[in-house]
Amino acid sequence: MTVSESNEERAGDDEPKRSTPDHAVDFPPVENGVDYLLSVVEHLTAEKPPGPRHLKYAVLHLQAATEVLLKARLQREHWSLVFAKPETATRKNFESGTFDSCTTEGTIARLQGIAGVVIDDKTVGYVKDLIKSRNALQHYGLTYSARSVESHAVKVLDFLLAFVHTELLPALSPDEVRKVAGTLETVGEDVRTIQSFIKRRLNRLKGELRAVQDKTVECPSCDQWAMVVGGQEGEPTCHFCHQNWGDRGANGAADLYQWARTEDSEVIEPCPTCGVKALLLDCVQVAADPLTRCSLCFGCGTRHDDLPACNACEKLYVPDKDTMGLCGECEYLATR
Ligand SMILES: [Zn+2]
Ligand SMILES: [Zn+2]
Ligand SMILES: [Zn+2]
Structure with missing residues (x-):
């Protein structure tokens, strides 16, 4: 069995899992990973825009490429490091492929902490998002x-291409490099084509979004500065990817936004203006002022910086002239 087959059958990325060793004799890891990259760009460029089936395989193969290539580097550091528990590693199990291998997130942590590989936070975020969308795809179908997939995938592809060049190729023999060089070139060209296509669409959007810069945020689905909050429906609209936020609407968008930035669920509050639990505290950057982190409601689009919390119920409220330190409801109950 090849690595590809075992990868595709696995359910999630949160659990350690069985895997065949990445050094499979018939298909060495770097060659295998680069082959996945080629498949990703083939699926992304097959139709305009890519249909559901192409998107599905683009995401699955991008995740497989990420895993195989990152692990190839970790394995170069030491083969035992690809085990979920390196202390249980034996050469015999490694060679037969009978072991639980570490997760992609674990691989990144080991690359950074042990192998001294520099991977910036933004890229780690893209990879985590990729794992998340792969799992969502596997379990619930693509949403x-x-x-969104295109613009996200291109960022991970960009990172992986650079990673292959700086971290993997230098350790290969000239013969092995020759084997992957042509494919890498094709992938690079396709990635640049997709990038310039995205850039053209963003340029076209510029005029459209000029008047709403103070309500435009980075879309948590496609990572483009194209999501406008506070529209008529009370739901954010991304002018780039047109992501549908489904039943959870503004709350779902806010949730994904904060997850990508803070991994802290404490920052979403019910908005005192519209009542929807979509007020993100101190973590939103708007296009008009991307250097400041503000508090913004993803439902009604109202800016609510530095709201006081009610002394009685601890809910955030918009203060009026009087200074009782209570929200409207608690004040009403207190003065009755
Ligand atoms: Zn978007
Ligand atoms: Zn609101
Ligand atoms: Zn209160």
């Missing part, structure tokens, strides 16, 4: 739009 991300074509534009």
Whole structure:
């Protein structure tokens, strides 16, 4: 069995899992990973925009490429490091492929902490998002739009291409390098084509979004500065990927936004203006002022910086002239 087959059959990325060793004799890891990259760009460029089936395989193969290539580097550091528990590693199990291998997130942590590989936070975020969308796809079917997958995938592809060049190729023999060089070139060209296509669409959007810069945020689905909050429906609209936020609407968008930035669920509050639990505290950057982190409601689009919390119920409220330190409801109950 090849690595590809075992990868595709696995359910999630949160659990350690069985895997065949990445050094499979018939298909060495770097060659295998680069082959996955080629498949990703083939699926992304097959149709315009890519259909559901192409998107599905683009996401699955991108996740497989990420895992195989990152692990190839970790394995170069030491083969035992690809075990979920390196202390249980034996050469015999490694060679037969009978072991629980570490998760992709674990691989990144080991690359950073042990192998001294520099991977910036933004990229780690993209990879985590990729794992998340792969799992969502595997379990619930694809819910991300074509534009969103494309724009996200291109960032991970960009990172992996650089990673292959700086971290993996230098350790290969000239013969092995020759084997992957042509494919890498094709992948690079396709990635640049997709990038310039995305850039053209963003340029076209510029005029459209000029008047709403103070309500435009980075879309948590496609990572483009194209999501406008506070529209008529009380739901954010991304002008780039047109992500549909489904039943959870503004709350779902806010949830994904904060997850990508803070991994802290404490920052979403019910908005005192519209009542929807979509007020993100101190973590939103708007296009008009991307250097400041503000508090913004993803439902009604109202800016609510530095709201006081009610002394009685601890809910955030908009203070009026009087200074009792209570929200409207508690004040009403207290003065009755
Ligand atoms: Zn978007
Ligand atoms: Zn609101
Ligand atoms: Zn209160």
